[in-house]
Amino acid sequence: MKPQPTSRNFKRNVVEALDNEQLQRALTNVPAGFIEKRRKAREKLPEFDALRDQARDIKNHTLRHLDLYLEEYETQVTASGGHVHWCETPEDVNAAVIEICRKHSARSVTKGKSMVSEEVHLNAALDEAGIEPVETDLGEYIIQLRNETPSHIIAPAVHLNRDQIEADFRATHTDLPADRNLDDSSALVNEARQILRKKFIDSDVGVTGANLLIAETGTSIIVTNEGNGDLTLSLPKVHVVLATIEKLVPTLEDASTILRLLARSGTGQEFSAYTTYSTGPRRDGDPDGPEEYHVILLDNGRTNMLGGVFQDMLRCIRCGACLNHCPVYQAVGGHAYGWVYPGPMGSVLTPSLIGVDEAGHLPNASTFCGRCEEVCPMRIPLPKMMRHWREREFERHLTPAMIRSGLSVWAFFAKRPALYRVATGVAMRLLKLWSGRDGKLETLRFAGGWTKHRDFPAPQGSTFMAQWAKRRHD
Amino acid sequence: MTEPAKRQAILERMRRALAVDADDTARRATVTKRITEHAPNLIPARARIAHKDQTALFRQQAEAVQATVTDVKTEEDVPEAITEYLRSQNLPQSVRYGEDVLLNGLPWRAKSPTLELNKGPAQPADEVSLCRAIAGIAETGTLVLTSGIDNPTTLNFLPENHIVVVSAKHITGTYEDVWQILRKEYGERTLPRTVNMISGPSRTGDIEQRIELGAHGPRRLHIIIIG
Numbered sequence: 001m002k003p004q005p006t007s008r009n010f011k012r013n014v015v016e017a018l019d020n021e022q023l024q025r026a027l028t029n030v031p032a033g034f035i036e037k038r039r040k041a042r043e044k045l046p047e048f049d050a051l052r053d054q055a056r057d058i059k060n061h062t063l064r065h066l067d068l069y070l071e072e073y074e075t076q077v078t079a080s081g082g083h084v085h086w087c088e089t090p091e092d093v094n095a096a097v098i099e100i101c102r103k104h105s106a107r108s109v110t111k112g113k114s115m116v117s118e119e120v121h122l123n124a125a126l127d128e129a130g131i132e133p134v135e136t137d138l139g140e141y142i143i144q145l146r147n148e149t150p151s152h153i154i155a156p157a158v159h160l161n162r163d164q165i166e167a168d169f170r171a172t173h174t175d176l177p178a179d180r181n182l183d184d185s186s187a188l189v190n191e192a193r194q195i196l197r198k199k200f201i202d203s204d205v206g207v208t209g210a211n212l213l214i215a216e217t218g219t220s221i222i223v224t225n226e227g228n229g230d231l232t233l234s235l236p237k238v239h240v241v242l243a244t245i246e247k248l249v250p251t252l253e254d255a256s257t258i259l260r261l262l263a264r265s266g267t268g269q270e271f272s273a274y275t276t277y278s279t280g281p282r283r284d285g286d287p288d289g290p291e292e293y294h295v296i297l298l299d300n301g302r303t304n305m306l307g308g309v310f311q312d313m314l315r316c317i318r319c320g321a322c323l324n325h326c327p328v329y330q331a332v333g334g335h336a337y338g339w340v341y342p343g344p345m346g347s348v349l350t351p352s353l354i355g356v357d358e359a360g361h362l363p364n365a366s367t368f369c370g371r372c373e374e375v376c377p378m379r380i381p382l383p384k385m386m387r388h389w390r391e392r393e394f395e396r397h398l399t400p401a402m403i404r405s406g407l408s409v410w411a412f413f414a415k416r417p418a419l420y421r422v423a424t425g426v427a428m429r430l431l432k433l434w435s436g437r438d439g440k441l442e443t444l445r446f447a448g449g450w451t452k453h454r455d456f457p458a459p460q461g462s463t464f465m466a467q468w469a470k471r472r473h474d
Numbered sequence: 475m476t477e478p479a480k481r482q483a484i485l486e487r488m489r490r491a492l493a494v495d496a497d498d499t500a501r502r503a504t505v506t507k508r509i510t511e512h513a514p515n516l517i518p519a520r521a522r523i524a525h526k527d528q529t530a531l532f533r534q535q536a537e538a539v540q541a542t543v544t545d546v547k548t549e550e551d552v553p554e555a556i557t558e559y560l561r562s563q564n565l566p567q568s569v570r571y572g573e574d575v576l577l578n579g580l581p582w583r584a585k586s587p588t589l590e591l592n593k594g595p596a597q598p599a600d601e602v603s604l605c606r607a608i609a610g611i612a613e614t615g616t617l618v619l620t621s622g623i624d625n626p627t628t629l630n631f632l633p634e635n636h637i638v639v640v641s642a643k644h645i646t647g648t649y650e651d652v653w654q655i656l657r658k659e660y661g662e663r664t665l666p667r668t669v670n671m672i673s674g675p676s677r678t679g680d681i682e683q684r685i686e687l688g689a690h691g692p693r694r695l696h697i698i699i700i701g
Contacts, residue, residue: 026682033683047518054515061508067488068505076663086481138689139680155680162682185681189689196690201598216509217665227676227691230631234668245484250505251512256649260518271614273539273677274691277669287572288595288628289621289667299484307491 002124003149005354007338010361017332026161027333034155034324037268038375044270051260056379058254059315063306069215069248070297076218080280082293090120093296097122097207097240098129100294104238106131106204112222112229113137114209115153115318116242116298118340119353122207134199136228138192145172151334153341154266154320159333162188196228206232206290210243211317212258213295216251217279220295223262225273233278239290241278244298246314258317261377266319301353309388313348315378322372322382328365337362344372344382351389360398363389406446421465428459509663514650521613521647528612529645529699535615539674540687541695548700549576552639553586555698560589560602563694565635570596571604574624577639596632603629603692604637609652610645610699614673617697618652621668630670636692638672642701 006013017023042048062069074084085096093116101109109131111117123133123144135144139156143149145168150156157165166182169191182188208229210220220241222229233239249255263269281293305311323329323343334342339359341349347362363386372382393399394407413420435441435458444456461467475483489495521528533543546555560567568590571577582591596603605625607617617638621627630636646652649671656665676691687693 029683033679045518045520047516050516051518058515064492065501065505067485067492067494068502070485070488072505072509080664080667086477086484088475088480088484092480136690137680138678142680155683157680158683165681185684186686188681189678189686193688193690197598200690215505216512217663219665225676226678226689227631228689230627230670231690234627234631245488250508252653253512253514253650256653257515259649267679269539270535271616271671271673273672273674275616275671275673277665277671279665279667281667283622283667285623286621286626286667287623288626299487303484303487303491306488307493 002121005339005350005358007350007354007359007362010336010338010365013336013338014332014365017336022161022164023159023333026159027330030158030324030330034266034268034320038265038321038324039268041264041268041270045260045264048261048264051257052377052379055258055261055377056315058249058257059378062248062250062254063246063311063314066245066248066306069250070245072215073213073218073248076215077280077293077295078218080218080293081283082218082280082295085294085296087296087298087300089300090298093120093242093298094122094125096294096296097242098125098131100238100240100292101126101129101131101205104204104292106238108132108134108199108203109205109207110134110136110200110203110232110236111140112206112208112224112232113140113156114207114242115150115340116209116244117207118150119300120242120298122242134196134203136196136200136226136232137224138189138226138228141192141196142168145169149335149340151342152320152323153318153343153345159335200228200231200235203232203236205238205240206234206236207240207242208233210241210247210295211262212249212255213243213247214250214252214255214277215248219252219277219279221255221259222276222278223259223272223274224276225267225269227274230274230276233276234289237290238292238294239278239281241293241295242298243295244300245302246316258377262317262319265321265375265377305352310348310352310385312380313345313352313385315380316345316349317378318345319377321375321377325371325375327367327369327371337365344386345380348380348382348385348389351392356389356392356396357398360389360393360396363387363393421463424463425466428463431458432460434458512653517648517650518613521611523612523647525645528647529642531612532610532615532645533699535612536610536617536674536697537615539615540677541615541674541697543697543699545699549579550581550585552580552698552700553582553589556604556637557586557589559637559696563635565602566590568592569602569604569637570594570600570629570633572623572625572629574606576606576641577604595626596628598632600633602635602637603633604639605629607638607640608644609655610640610697611647611649611652611671612645613648616649616671616673619670619672620656620666621670622666627668627670630672631691634688634692635694635696636672636675637696637698639698639700642699645699
């Protein structure tokens with residue numbers, strides 16, 4: 001069944017995530033893994049930050065000429081014998097993929113990891129059409145067994161612990177001996193390898209995503225470590241690429257610049273194990289490779305982001321660095337965000353794609369610490385864009401009444417500086433008085449969420465304005 | 475709506491959003507120029523070194539991502555290097571490869587008479603494949619392989635053990651060098667069906683971020699540098 005977004009229930013999701021012991025245990029792997037590895041990779045490449053500037057400029061240039069680069073790209077794909085399918089909506093994508101599958105009487109479809117496939121819920125559509133979707137990326141395979149959505153854009157099963165995965169494998173792979181040893185991750189990896197091998201060989205259609213599309217040559221790129229994407233695209237008769245319109249870059253050189261940033265920012269590798277450039281179907285004399293090559297080009301609301309305050313978001317290369325470095329993501333994981341794209345990039349992208357009414361909570365899931373922008377290889381101003389969404393949420397009266405009235409009270413005083421100074425002075429003295437001898441408040445009205453877990457320190461000394469005035473006087 | 479109508483609708487919406495129209499000749503000229511010139515962007519200093527040092531860097535970087543590397547003096551020495559490697563890994567003396575001129579011309583019978591030689595694309599039962607890379611990229615220890623009858627793409631991914639031969643003279647600094655080589659061989663705006671850049675054996679970190687080799691592709695990648 002097609003999963004429904006739960007972004008509306010963000011607050012409830014967060015509470016559940018914080019109380020989920022397994023999740024909290026799994027999330028401890030994030031800082032030690034991704035963050036440390038990225039830091040080391042960045043240190044080894046002195047040009048890293050200069051490359052970020054260039055990557056930003058490449059994408060800005062491409063987006064300004066996106067209509068023309070798409071036309072160039074399409075011409076090249078067609079010239080190399082491939083087909084481009086233009087799609088407006090998720091339904092268009094699913095219909096196009098199913099039509100290709102039916103044409104080839106496909107019973108099973110192997111899939112490389114693709115976030116676009118998650119965005120359009122392709123697996124649910126294939127299931128309904130009686131075609132078996134087989135996820136082959138290990139993380140995606142695990143969550144498919146669990147009937148879950150990915151909790152991270154490059155590490156779909158990062159919310160799980162080894163023992164949970166072992167239990168899933170034992171429950172699913174019931175034709176294997178029950179007393180087999182699955183005590184370490186390498187045993188689990190081997191078991192998945194054996195099971196998926198047969199699926200690769202039996203598959204009729206292979207579906208992959210695309211990290212980049214190149215206008216110069218009509219090429220799609222996938223970047224992987226497992227090799228599953230390559231078995232997916234080289235063994236079946238048909239290769240279908242799922243991509244969105246903003247994946248384009250002008251030339252092979254431009255792609256290379258961005259690829260120097262992608263793996264370093266995401267997994268902290270200098271380069272992923274496999275970077276694969278696909279251009280069209282099998283050529284004359286080729287002994288292997290797909291006989292047909294299709295590219296599904298999806299818009300799904302992205303053209304509406306062009307030319308406006310959210311255009312910069314279309315530079316995103318889905319490396320996951322903003323998720324890894326986000327204190328909110330680190331605390332609650334990806335599922336709490338309630339849709340396909342979690343973390344800071346999701347907080348900006350999700351309201352654009354499914355609407356601010358549905359996802360208005362997400363841009364508030366930020367401490368505005370700014371680390372997401374600091375680590376973004378494409379220099380996307382994520383906090384600024386979250387602020388734009390907060391403004392829109394406020395304008396559309398989607399903000400809860402309590403926050404709105406709180407803000408109007410604050411605005412009333414902020415517009416009257418003399419009154420503001422008096423009021424803050426009084427509030428400070430009152431808080432100090434209530435706090436008693438130890439200077440701490442155990443409960444505080446309107447701040448129950450804070451005082452539930454810790455005491456609120458009462459203000460000490462005089463107000464900032466008073467101190468400022470005194471300092472200038474001195 | 476038909477696909478051409480959707481195409482039209484998407485492009486028109488895009489042009490409205492960008493506040494441009496379709497027959498904007500200056501914009502078209504900019505796009506054509508960028509594609510025709512394909513100018514390189516910033517090239518990291520790491521790989522802008524003498525060729526001898528590039529070979530050393532290639533080796534060091536490939537080993538850093540768990541490839542194993544061996545040198546041989548001439549092409550003639552390749553068959554023995556292969557038999558020796560297979561023996562050291564307790565693997566069967568049997569390889570599969572394509573119609574690559576260099577590989578076809580090796581003195582197999584004279585140097586490795588017991589080695590079983592199979593030809594063509596990978597078969598599910600194959601344990602060891604042999605390919606020739608068109609280049610090695612020093613920057614990240616990356617091999618470059620192209621599709622076709624000479625080196626079928628499935629040989630890169632299906633067997634558990636991948637042996638790749640590369641000539642030292644084909645080791646270069648950067649990805650950009652390879653694009654220039656391919657443009658010379660295949661023409662402007664043309665690539666072979668598949669270009670594979672391979673850096674080390676297959677791996678996954680999907681279980682608790684612990685790196686395990688041999689997820690779906692080869693568990694072992696062995697590189698033989700000639701010359």
